[in-house]
Amino acid sequence: MTETPDSEISSPASETSNQPTSVNSSWMDGITAGWSWTTQKLKRLFPTDQIAKTFGQWFNVNETQIAEILETVRAELPTTEALLIGKPQAGKSSIVRGLTGVSSEIIGQGFRPHTQHTERYAYPSNDLPLLIFKDTVGLGDINQNTALIIAELIGDLQKESQGARVLILTVKINDFATDTLRTIAESLRKTYPNIPCLLAVTCLHEIYPPETENHPIYPPDFEDI
Incomplete structure (x- = not known):
């Protein structure tokens, strides 16, 4: 009876480690594609320029408005x-x-x-x-x-x-x-x-x-x- 050398016998662990490479790659590609699609969708629904402009208007007060606010407060102070x-x-x-x-x-x-x-x-x-x-x-x-x-x-x-x-x-x-x-x-x-x-x-x-x-x-x- 001829024995097969240990080097020629593939273990389950080695088979398992060789197969998931393509599976993992396709899974990551799916996540990347989904994230990209979601990002593009959000950009179309909420343009970044418009968002930046809106936030800027919320937190930006010009000097004329500041002067008017101070004048109003002074009148009641x-x-x-x-x-x-x-x-x-x-x-x-x-x-x-x-x-x-x-x-x-x-x-x-x-x-x-x-x-x-x-x-x-x-x-x-x-x-x-x-x-x-x-x-x-x-x-x-x-x-x-x-x-x-x-x-x-x-x-x-x-x-x-x-x-x-x-x-x-x-x-x-x-x-x-x-x-x-x-x-x-x-x-x-x-x-x-x-x-x-x-x-x-x-x-x-x-x-x-x-x-x-x-x-x-x-x-x-x-x-x-």
Whole structure:
């Protein structure tokens, strides 16, 4: 009896591995053809140029539309204009910081020249301000013309405004040279009696006893004060 060499005997595994090549190839060709047909069909139904144009229109707003939107919002925005009247280092920036919560560095950079004797700071932005602060510059300087400052402030207040307005007189508690400030306040109150006027007395800590480290509960209970 003659035995067939092992090399001439084909195993089932080898037969199985030799046959599926054409089957796999035809199966992949079918998937590719189906995907290609689906892609072409979608392109005919939904042209890519039209889709891109539509999406672009959804997310693109021209400058004219933006200006119209901002103008509409400004008309309905409850903006309050606060005119800060006081000498330098009287605590006006601290008042702005307390009302807005922003740092002193940002406030210092935010004020921009408005008129010859005033600076303007819009919070949170110039486009949509909720608060507009106007600060008097150089008030108390002996070289300043008080009448000119008053005329400038009155002219600024004469401009039409739909928002609320308030005058904030800022005085350091230990500053008794307030004649100029009083003259300005009286003139503005006489011309605009309907605009509220607040007196902010600042820098109270400067008259606390030397051993006081932190601000005490207000009003402070010191015998010397």
